[in-house]
Each structure stands twice: as structure tokens, then as C-alpha cells.
Amino acid sequence: MSYPADIKYTKEHEWVRVESDTEVVIGITTYAADELGDVVFVELPEPGAKVVSQEQFGEIESVKAVSELYSPVTGTVIQRNEELSDAPEIVNDSAYEQGWMIKVEVADTSSLDELMSAEEYEQFLES
Amino acid sequence: MTLLRSLEEQKRQLLMDRSAAGRVGTTFVPLDVPKTKLPDENLLRDQLEMPEVSESEIVRYFSQLSQFNFSIDHNFYPLGSCTMKYNPKLNDEMAGLAGFSEIHPLQPDETVQGALRIIWHLQEMLTEIMGMAGANVSPKAGAESELAGMLMARAYHLSRGDTGRKKVLIPDSAHGTNPASAVVAGFHVVSLPTNDNGDTDIEALKVAVGPDLAGFMLTQPSTLGIFDTNLLEVVQIVREAGGVVYGDGANLNALLGKVKLGELGFDVVHSNLHKTFTQPHGGGGPGAGAVMVSERLLPFLPTPTVKKETAEDGTEKFSLFTPPESVGRLSPFHGNFGALVRAYAYIRTLGNQGVSQISEDAVINANYLLTQLRGTFDLPHDRHCKHEVVLSAKSLKDAHGTDAKDICKRLIDYGIHPPTMYFPLPNVVEESLLIEPTETESKETLDQFIMVMKAIAKEAEENPDLLHDAPHDTPNTRLDEAQAARKPVLRWKG
Numbered sequence: 001m002s003y004p005a006d007i008k009y010t011k012e013h014e015w016v017r018v019e020s021d022t023e024v025v026i027g028i029t030t031y032a033a034d035e036l037g038d039v040v041f042v043e044l045p046e047p048g049a050k051v052v053s054q055e056q057f058g059e060i061e062s063v064k065a066v067s068e069l070y071s072p073v074t075g076t077v078i079q080r081n082e083e084l085s086d087a088p089e090i091v092n093d094s095a096y097e098q099g100w101m102i103k104v105e106v107a108d109t110s111s112l113d114e115l116m117s118a119e120e121y122e123q124f125l126e127s
Numbered sequence: 128m129t130l131l132r133s134l135e136e137q138k139r140q141l142l143m144d145r146s147a148a149g150r151v152g153t154t155f156v157p158l159d160v161p162k163t164k165l166p167d168e169n170l171l172r173d174q175l176e177m178p179e180v181s182e183s184e185i186v187r188y189f190s191q192l193s194q195f196n197f198s199i200d201h202n203f204y205p206l207g208s209c210t211m212k213y214n215p216k217l218n219d220e221m222a223g224l225a226g227f228s229e230i231h232p233l234q235p236d237e238t239v240q241g242a243l244r245i246i247w248h249l250q251e252m253l254t255e256i257m258g259m260a261g262a263n264v265s266p267k268a269g270a271e272s273e274l275a276g277m278l279m280a281r282a283y284h285l286s287r288g289d290t291g292r293k294k295v296l297i298p299d300s301a302h303g304t305n306p307a308s309a310v311v312a313g314f315h316v317v318s319l320p321t322n323d324n325g326d327t328d329i330e331a332l333k334v335a336v337g338p339d340l341a342g343f344m345l346t347q348p349s350t351l352g353i354f355d356t357n358l359l360e361v362v363q364i365v366r367e368a369g370g371v372v373y374g375d376g377a378n379l380n381a382l383l384g385k386v387k388l389g390e391l392g393f394d395v396v397h398s399n400l401h402k403t404f405t406q407p408h409g410g411g412g413p414g415a416g417a418v419m420v421s422e423r424l425l426p427f428l429p430t431p432t433v434k435k436e437t438a439e440d441g442t443e444k445f446s447l448f449t450p451p452e453s454v455g456r457l458s459p460f461h462g463n464f465g466a467l468v469r470a471y472a473y474i475r476t477l478g479n480q481g482v483s484q485i486s487e488d489a490v491i492n493a494n495y496l497l498t499q500l501r502g503t504f505d506l507p508h509d510r511h512c513k514h515e516v517v518l519s520a521k522s523l524k525d526a527h528g529t530d531a532k533d534i535c536k537r538l539i540d541y542g543i544h545p546p547t548m549y550f551p552l553p554n555v556v557e558e559s560l561l562i563e564p565t566e567t568e569s570k571e572t573l574d575q576f577i578m579v580m581k582a583i584a585k586e587a588e589e590n591p592d593l594l595h596d597a598p599h600d601t602p603n604t605r606l607d608e609a610q611a612a613r614k615p616v617l618r619w620k621g
Contacts, residue, residue, distance in 0.1 A: 035553060037532075038609030063608045064532075064549040088613060 001030050004096055008112050009121035012070040015096065018109050024073055027100045028060065028091065031125055036062035039091040044069075044080040044101055051077060051104060053111065058101070060091070072115060075106035135602075138191050141619065142178040145188065152182040195602050197544055198409050203572055207515045207547040207561030208302070208350055210380050210402035211409065217476065218405055218469035227468050232460035236446045243445035246461060247433040249417075249471045256474075256482065257376075257396045258387025259419035263428045264400070265462035269377055270304040272397030272416030273344075277312035278454040279395060279420065279427040280342045280371040286427075286452060292341035292369070298327050299555055300349035302375045314341055321555070325351045325508040327361050336368035346375040347388065348513035350551050350561065352493065354381070362392040371395065371424070379403045380565065381490055381513035384483025394421045403485075404470035415466035426452040431461060488566035489514040492573060496564055499577045503584045507556045515563035517556055524558050529587040531558040533594035536605060537586065540598045541579045 003009070007017045013032035017025045033039065041061040051057040051071040058069040080102045084090060091099040116124060165171065180188075198204070204211040222228065230239050250262040266272040277295070284292045295309040298319045306316045317335055322328045327345070343365040348354045355361065365372050374388045374396040380403050382388070388396045400415040401408040408414055420428060431447035438444065447461075461467075474482060490513055497506065497516040504518040520531040535545030547561040564573055586593050598604055 035557075038612075040609055040612035061612075063612060065552050067552075067554070089609070 001034070003029065003118040003121055005118045007096065007118070008072070008115035009118065009124075010070065010072045010115055011124065012072075014070060014072050016072045016112060016115060017096075017100075018112065019103070021109060022105055022107070023078070024075075024104050024106055024109065024112070025100050026057075026072060026102050026104060027095060028069070029121070030095045033092050033095045033099070036060065036064060036067065038063050039088045042084040042088050042091065042101065044084070045077050047077050047079055049077045051075060051102070069101070071104070073104055073106050073111060075104040077102050078105050079103040139602075142180065142185070142188050143176070145180055145184055146178040148179060150179045150181055152180055152185055198407075202542050202544065203564075203568060203576055204409075204544040205546045205562045205564050205576070206544060207352070207517075207563040208377060208550065209408075209547065210377075210399070210514075210563060210565060211544075212380070212402075212405060212565040213567040214405040214407050214469070215473065215476070218472045219407075221472040222465040222468040228465065232464075240445055242464065243433050243447070244435075244443075245471050246464075246467060247435050247445050249467055249474075250433060252471075252474050253398060253417050254419055256383065256387075257393075257398070257419040258389030259393075259396060260389070260422040261425045261428060261432075262417055262419045263430075263432045264415065264417040264467055265429055265431060265456075265458050266397075266416035266418060267458045267463050268401075268412070268414035269302075269375075269397060269399040269416050270308055271457050272399075272418040273304060273308035273373075273375065274311055275416075275418045275429050275454065275457055276373050276395035276397055276420075277309050277314065277342070277344075279418075279424050280373065281312055281314070282427045282452060282454050283371060283424055284341060289369070291339055294335075294337075294339045295342050295344060296332065296335050296340065296365075296370075297344045298346075298349070300325065300351050300551065301344055301346040302350060302377050303550070305344040305346070305373075305375060309342075309344065321349070321351070324356070324510075325349065325353045326355045326357045329357055329360055329364070332361060332364055336364060336370065338369070340365070340368045340370040342371035342373055342394075344373040344375060346378060348378050348381050348515075350378075351508055351556070352512040352515040352517050352561070352563075353508055353510065354513055359391065366392055377402060378514060380563075381486055381515075383486040384479070385486050389419070389421060394424055395419070400466055400470040405473045406466045406469050413463045413466055415463045415470065417470075426450050427454050429454055429457050431456075485566050486514065489564070492564040492566060492568060493562070495570075495573055496562060496577065499573075500580055503581050504560070507559070514565070515561060517551060518560045518562065519556055520558040520560060523584060523587050527587045527591045529591045529594045531560050533591075533597065534560065534580075534583055534587070537583050537594045537597040538579065540600050541583075543576060543579060 007015045013029045043059040053074045056068045057071040254262045295314040371394045374393040376398040398417045428450040430449035430453045524530045531548045
């Protein structure tokens with residue numbers, strides 16, 4: 001499995017991509033998608049909702065289990081991936097591209113420095 | 128082959144599809160009263176489609192349906208955390224006695240003294256088994272007992288004017304329904320991690336308790352199948368912080384006659400009577416919960432509870448009553464009375480010694496499986512287990528791509544019901560298989576299961592696709608579970 005170098009990773013297996021100075025995109029990693037197995041339902045917050053770093057922002061259900069989604073950042077949801085409600089399997093097929101979950105407006109992106117790089121995430125998975 | 132398949136297909140026909148115009152399964156006796164018009168013909172439907180079949184066709188239809196099913200009466204059913212033990216037929220016979228099965232819940236108390244006596248005596252026996260102060264058996268399932276327990280915890284705090292207690296702590300090895308029950312009762316749930324040994328993390332607990340602590344919900348033994356060696360310390364910390372200690376008794380099969388949770392400081396314990404005290408429950412019910420409480424929660428028990436009064440001449444009178452500060456009614460009437468009779472019959476049949484032997488045999492059976500399957504499967508917590516054992520298929524998955532689900536599906540081909548899988552949850556144990564043999568299985572049955580599990584592990588190595596495509600020999604082969612959840616088809620047709 002490969003982990004794109006241009007995004008940041010969390011211990012809860014979410015990823016964050018910086019789109020601009022104030023906007024980030026959040027999803028789950030291929031490792032998480034693979035461990036969950038076939039995703040059958042994703043529950044995401046509506047635009048306008050507040051998300052808080054390290055707190056739950058949604059739920060993802062696979063044939064194995066229901067798991068919480070934890071936000072890597074604090075901010076306001078500006079868009080969610082509506083396609084996932086009809087086709088949750090996109091998370092399995094394209095975790096980093098079409099399978100994104102929410103776009104969040106953040107005060108600044110400096111807090112992302114604390115998250116893991118692709119290399120650090122791979123080391124974390126091996127440990 | 129085509130003929131065989133079409134015969135198989137015919138077995139799946141619904142009763143309506145087997146109908147032939149004019150065919151009957153019974154003959155009415157000749158009319159021996161004068162014919163009369165119905166008072167209001169408009170109440171009748173024009174068309175009422177009914178299957179027209181003979182008696183033998185009906186009997187075959189239902190027999191075939193029952194063969195598609197799997198129950199504990201067919202074969203081994205090691206569904207962990209669910210205690211699928213054999214249900215003695217004597218209990219069904221007792222529940223079927225006319226004095227129990229043909230009474231009405233609204234009959235006056237004095238006409239159903241026998242039934243009320245059974246409920247009262249069951250309350251007493253469960254109170255004694257758990258070492259508590261009182262019991263109510265009206266909840267209809269474990270989750271309803273949990274809700275009752277949490278409502279009582281809430282009522283207890285509020286009755287003391289203690290309004291700030293809103294947090295309930297629940298370890299990640301607890302039963303899945305616990306957090307839901309606490310939330311429905313109005314609490315805020317905080318999950319506690321287990322340590323590497325599988326026990327409650329004491330340090331995390333110490334940090335989490337405070338003046339806002341309402342209670343702690345512990346499943347004992349936990350869903351990891353192990354007895355929390357920190358139990359006494361956990362209870363002490365929670366009680367000192369002013370919290371109510373709740374014991375989820377779904378796994379009581381490991382403790383019967385050995386541990387009285389009341390004596391360890393628990394305030395509420397529930398028992399899934401349908402699991403521990405035998406009740407056929409493979410189809411999802413009917414269940415029966417019972418909730419046992421300590422002295423300080425007695426006034427809050429649900430209604431109706433049954434009490435006994437003894438007159439001066441020694442005559443006993445049983446009646447329904449509502450405890451003074453009751454949290455109210457959880458079920459219509461008295462709960463699932465038939466299930467209560469079965470539990471009563473079971474306890475009375477076994478007696479004191481027999482009840483203790485349940486847990487002894489259940490624990491020995493689970494540990495036998497643990498010992499024999501060590502090496503074939505991973506043991507996330509390699510220590511003595513209680514009544515159920517958690518195996519992991521992680522190594523098999525990493526090596527051959529065959530996961531816990533594939534192993535479970537292959538077990539079906541061998542005529543064995545799969546154990547619980549992916550519970551404990553993947554973030555607690557990867558590729559988990561939760562196996563509970565129960566006390567009712569013989570060594571021969573367990574040896575057979577061990578042989579099958581080893582054979583499947585070997586198949587995984589030699590021919591993993593055999594597992595990926597399993598089951599092969601059942602009326603339905605591998606179902607597309609993802610598609611079934613994403614786009615469920617909820618009607619047979621039309």
C-alpha cells in the first residue's frame with residue numbers, strides 16, 4: 001500500500017490535505033478502508049457544523065463494524081462528499097481522491113504540523 | 128443437474144406459489160345451524176387470497192423451511208457473548224402448562240397466585256445468586272435491563288439532590304449495548320481503554336473519575352472472555368468517586384455459583400435470562416432481562432415487582448407492587464412470562480450445586496479450546512479465559528489472505544454455526560473470533576470442532592479460495608453482504 005506524500009496522517013487513520021491557507025480536505029487512509037472492509041454507510045456532518053480536533057465528526061459503517069471518524073482539525077465544515085451517501089464503496093475504491101469526506105475551513109493550517117508525514121505514518125503502522 | 132436445481136428451486140417457493148385452485152387441507156363438518164346473513168356485508172373483502180394446499184404440502188413447506196435454518200438443536204453453536212446453550216425441553220414443557228400459558232395478564236391477583244409465586248421466587252433466587260438486595264424481572268431483554276439500571280442510577284443521584292452527575296464510564300471491552308443504554312438514560316458516555324493484559328486501565332480510570340461521575344458499566348467477564356483482575360480496585364475507585372457500579376451480566380455463565388457481584392460492591396447487575404437460564408433465542412427473541420440491585424437502589428426498582436405477604440395463620444399472598452420511587456414501567460404487564468417460567472424451571476432443576484457446575488464446565492470447555500487451538504490461531508490475550516475464548520485470524524490473513532469472515536463461512540460447510548466475529552471490535556482485537564462453547568457440549572463435540580478449525584487453517588494455506596468462496600453446500604452460498612447493506616432488498620418480490 002502506498003501513502004501519498006502530499007497529505008498528513010493521524011493515529012486514527014484519517015488523512016488531511018491542505019487545499020489553501022484556510023481550507024483542508026479530510027478522509028480515511030487506505031489502511032483504514034482495507035481494515036474496515038466493504039464500507040456500507042458513511043455519516044457526515046452538514047455544512048456549517050463545527051468539528052473539533054481529535055473529536056468525533058461522523059461514523060463509518062462496514063460489513064464488520066461501525067467506527068467513529070475523528071477530526072484532525074478544528075474548524076467549520078464547508079462541504080461534504082454527497083456522493084458517499086449513494087455510493088459508500090468509493091471510500092474503498094479511492095480513499096484519497098473521490099473518497100474524500102469533508103472540506104473544513106480552519107483558522108490556520110499550522111496545527112497540521114503536529115500530524116504525521118507519509119513516512120511517519122508507515123512507521124506507525126509497522127510498530 | 129438441471130432437474131436437481133429445479134427441484135431445489137421448488138423448495139424455495141412460498142406457500143402461496145404452491146397453491147392449486149380448489150385444493151383443501153381440511154374438511155369442514157356439515158353446517159348444522161340455520162344459515163344467516165352477516166350483520167354488515169360491507170366489512171367483508173371481495174378478494175382474500177389464501178393458499179389452497181393439502182395438509183401434507185403445508186407440513187413439508189414448514190419442515191423444509193426449518194431445514195434452511197440452523198439452531199442449537201441441529202449442531203454446535205459457539206456464538207460468543209450470546210451463550211447459545213442447549214435449552215432443556217423440560218423448561219418448554221413447564222412454560223406450556225395451562226396454568227401458565229392460558230392465563231391473562233389482567234386477571235385479578237388472587238386468581239393467578241401460582242404465576243405470581245413463580246415470579247417472586249425467581250426474584251428471590253436471582254437476588255441470592257447475584258448477592259444483591261432485590262430484583263425485578265419485567266425487562267424483556269438485556270438492553271432493557273441496562274436501561275432500567277441506568278435510569279435507577281439517575282434516579283438515585285437525583286433523589287439525593289446530586290444533579291451534576293452526567294458522565295458514565297464504559298471500558299472498550301464492554302458489551303456494545305452499554306453505551307447506547309447510558310445515552311438513552313440521559314448520560315454522556317466516555318470510553319475507557321483496556322490495558323495490554325485486557326483489564327481495565329486503572330490509571331485511565333483514576334483520571335476519568337470526578338464529581339460528574341454518575342456510574343461505571345462493566346461487563347464481567349469482559350467481551351475479551353477474561354476476568355478483570357483489577358475488578359476490586361475498579362469498584363473501589365468508582366464508589367469512592369460517588370458513582371454507581373453497573374455489572375453487565377451477559378457473561379454470567381462464567382460466574383454462576385462462584386462470584387456474587389453484589390458482595391464485590393456492584394449496585395446493579397442484570398441477567399439475560401434467555402442466555403444464562405435457557406430460552407430459545409436464535410431468532411432474536413423473545414428475551415427476558417432481570418435486574419438485581421443493592422440496598423441503596425431498592426426504592427427505584429421498575430414496576431411491577433412481586434411481593435409476598437405472610438398472614439398470621441401462615442398463608443402466603445403474592446401481589447404486584449410499585450416500589451416507592453420506582454423508575455416506572457419498562458414492559459407491558461409482567462415482561463415475558465413464559466421466559467421467566469423457563470428460567471425458574473432451569474434453576475430449580477439444577478439446584479445449588481448444578482448452578483455452580485454450569486460455570487465450572489463452561490470455563491473448562493472454553494479453556495480446552497484455547498489450549499488446543501493455540502498455535503493454529505493467534506491468542507491476543509494468552510491467559511486463562513473464562514467461559515469464552517478470543518482467537519484472532521490475523522496471522523492467517525497476513526499469510527494467505529483468509530480473514531475471520533472466510534473462516535466463519537467455511538465452518539458452515541462443516542455443519543457448525545460460526546462464532547461471533549469482529550467482536551471484540553477490530554480496534555481492540557484484529558480479525559477476532561469470539562468462541563463460546565458453553566457447558567452443554569461434550570468433549571467429543573469440542574474435539575470435532577478443534578479438528579475442523581485445524582482443517583480450515585490448513586485449507587487456508589493450501590487452497591485459500593476454498594475459504595473465500597465458502598459456504599459451498601448450503602441453500603444459499605456466499606452472500607454479498609456489502610451489497611445487502613448498501614442496497615437492501617426488503618421484499619421477497621413485487
